[in-house]
Amino acid sequence: MSVHPLSAAQRRAAIEKRQPTWVPRTLSGALDAACEEFADRPFVITEAGTWTYAQLRDWSARVAGGLRDLGVGRGDHVAVVLANDAEFVAVRYAIARLGAVTVPINVANRRDELGFIVRRSDASVLITMDSFRDLDHLTMLDELLGDWAGGVAAAAAPELRHVVVHETGDPRPGVTTLAGLATADPVHVPVGEPDDVADILFTSGTTGEPKGVQLTHDMLLRTAYGSTWGRAYTDAHRVVFSLPLFHVYGYVEGLLTVPFVGGCVIMRRTFDPAAILDAIEAERADDALLIPTMTAELIRVQRAAPRDLSSLTHLYSSGGVSPHGIWPEIDEVLSPGEVVTGYGMSETTASTTCTWPEDPPERRMTTNGRMKRAGVAGDPAMDGRLVEYKVIDTATGEDLPFGSVGELVCRGWGVTSGYYRNLEATAAAFTADGWLHTGDLGVLDPDGYLHLVGRTKDSYRCGGEQVVPGDVETVLARHPSVHQAFVVPVPDDRRGEVGWAWIVPREGHTVDAEVLVAWCTENLARFKVPRHVAEIAVADIPLTPSGRARKFLLAERAVGLL
Numbered sequence: 001m002s003v004h005p006l007s008a009a010q011r012r013a014a015i016e017k018r019q020p021t022w023v024p025r026t027l028s029g030a031l032d033a034a035c036e037e038f039a040d041r042p043f044v045i046t047e048a049g050t051w052t053y054a055q056l057r058d059w060s061a062r063v064a065g066g067l068r069d070l071g072v073g074r075g076d077h078v079a080v081v082l083a084n085d086a087e088f089v090a091v092r093y094a095i096a097r098l099g100a101v102t103v104p105i106n107v108a109n110r111r112d113e114l115g116f117i118v119r120r121s122d123a124s125v126l127i128t129m130d131s132f133r134d135l136d137h138l139t140m141l142d143e144l145l146g147d148w149a150g151g152v153a154a155a156a157a158p159e160l161r162h163v164v165v166h167e168t169g170d171p172r173p174g175v176t177t178l179a180g181l182a183t184a185d186p187v188h189v190p191v192g193e194p195d196d197v198a199d200i201l202f203t204s205g206t207t208g209e210p211k212g213v214q215l216t217h218d219m220l221l222r223t224a225y226g227s228t229w230g231r232a233y234t235d236a237h238r239v240v241f242s243l244p245l246f247h248v249y250g251y252v253e254g255l256l257t258v259p260f261v262g263g264c265v266i267m268r269r270t271f272d273p274a275a276i277l278d279a280i281e282a283e284r285a286d287d288a289l290l291i292p293t294m295t296a297e298l299i300r301v302q303r304a305a306p307r308d309l310s311s312l313t314h315l316y317s318s319g320g321v322s323p324h325g326i327w328p329e330i331d332e333v334l335s336p337g338e339v340v341t342g343y344g345m346s347e348t349t350a351s352t353t354c355t356w357p358e359d360p361p362e363r364r365m366t367t368n369g370r371m372k373r374a375g376v377a378g379d380p381a382m383d384g385r386l387v388e389y390k391v392i393d394t395a396t397g398e399d400l401p402f403g404s405v406g407e408l409v410c411r412g413w414g415v416t417s418g419y420y421r422n423l424e425a426t427a428a429a430f431t432a433d434g435w436l437h438t439g440d441l442g443v444l445d446p447d448g449y450l451h452l453v454g455r456t457k458d459s460y461r462c463g464g465e466q467v468v469p470g471d472v473e474t475v476l477a478r479h480p481s482v483h484q485a486f487v488v489p490v491p492d493d494r495r496g497e498v499g500w501a502w503i504v505p506r507e508g509h510t511v512d513a514e515v516l517v518a519w520c521t522e523n524l525a526r527f528k529v530p531r532h533v534a535e536i537a538v539a540d541i542p543l544t545p546s547g548r549a550r551k552f553l554l555a556e557r558a559v560g561l562l
Helices: 008-018 027-038 053-069 086-097 111-120 137-145 217-230 248-255 273-283 292-304 326-334 361-366 423-429 469-477 513-523 551-560
Strands: 042-046 049-052 077-081 101-104 125-129 162-166 197-202 212-216 238-241 264-267 287-290 314-317 338-340 342-344 351-354 388-392 406-411 436-444 450-455 460-462 465-467 482-492 496-505 532-535
Touching: 008 217, 027 053, 027 086, 027 217, 042 053, 042 086, 049 053, 049 086, 053 086, 077 086, 077 111, 086 101, 111 137, 125 137, 137 162, 197 217, 212 217, 217 248, 217 351, 238 248, 238 273, 248 264, 248 287, 248 351, 273 292, 287 292, 292 314, 292 326, 314 326, 326 338, 326 361, 338 361, 388 436, 423 436, 450 469, 460 482, 460 496, 465 469, 469 482, 469 496, 469 513, 482 551, 496 551, 513 532
Parallel strands: 042 264, 077 101, 077 125, 101 197, 125 162, 238 264, 238 287, 287 314, 314 338, 496 532
Antiparallel strands: 042 049, 197 212, 342 351, 388 406, 406 436, 436 450, 460 465, 482 496
């Protein structure tokens, strides 16, 4: 097991010594500050190469100059469709340098999804890859915008004026390219204030229409610092991940954390377990950011073909239901010294609860971490936290005591002020006294540790009794044939709704519906036992960027098979 020679407390003290007080900055201001100390250290490593802090700063300053020449200024919105390339990092800091707002878009979005976000976000410029995997983004734009190469004037996106193409394949003549932007005179002095909105992240949530979450520079940096301090990063900490930069997990917990200690991110465009393990070995990574399905795949591949993972001292596995037994397997097969899990969402900037490296193993097995303190970045009025939680009754809205199941609501410096151009959704998202509805069911204990139970919108009534799918999924995941389980409601003439269990079997096993129904019958109240059980492959599970199953799509698929 790779155990760090310094305790977590000693490492936190070193971080505090480097930054004894909180200095509010913009994102580009934070990069400039990091360059003063770490200019020649590697900051970003991809399959294409390595870039130092100074190289990324200078590159982003030139891209900012190119955007300035297109008319982008403070408060303008720039939509971005880029994968985990160094170009995304340069673009994001360039937009921040101008005091403009980044609108990151999922690279897997289809034409209408792309058009919706560009239109709803009021983006004046779109920076996009020409293609990604089997998606041709330029053809999508042709269908949405018509002849856009020389400028845009389309009803489909009335605020859009320019499209900039990051060329990865065959060039298209006449388009403005990202490489061309980077030849402009640089913007050296950052524009804007720490409390300005830096990002509008459109949720691709488990239910409903995407909503634009507004996050400020200061929210992002405070949250990132809180993770750096709480997880006790070392000097020059190296983090590997393939989580997309258009989502807060990879963006905040990865890219924005390492500048506080002069570390680097080792990014991969897509998740391939062998490639991630190879990157840990080749780049001597200290840390990996994963969702549970990724963690399980790393364990499987490492068992089959072991790599040298002796550099790995940290691991963060969060963002979904963990398969039964995965924590001991992490310790046995991947052997990082410090393994944590947590909970968060776009609306809270990133993770707001996390187990501590010092916590006993049962904490990560039984909880989703405790409400996170953020060191000098935290709110003194909330014991150094950025976000605090309480549990309320889903029917009455009344506060519930510790140990009770209810909806988690939260407030604090790390919570969004609302959704862009969506007053109705913003009003619905908050209680009358200003707490944000998370939509998650959970339990808090007196020590501030959280245990997630499920989603309020996932629960259903079978014969008048409320069923929380998480209860059923936990029981199913304990069966030796089950790798993962996802329970959704489907209509039933007699009981109103019954459960449909989608099962990902363990390697070497198959799904036996009768056996699993019998297992549930032995361990659950009758109304919780799923009526239907079916097999599904991991690749067929529709996921949000944070790794949560989009259950409304699983429910639609189940209904189609009735």
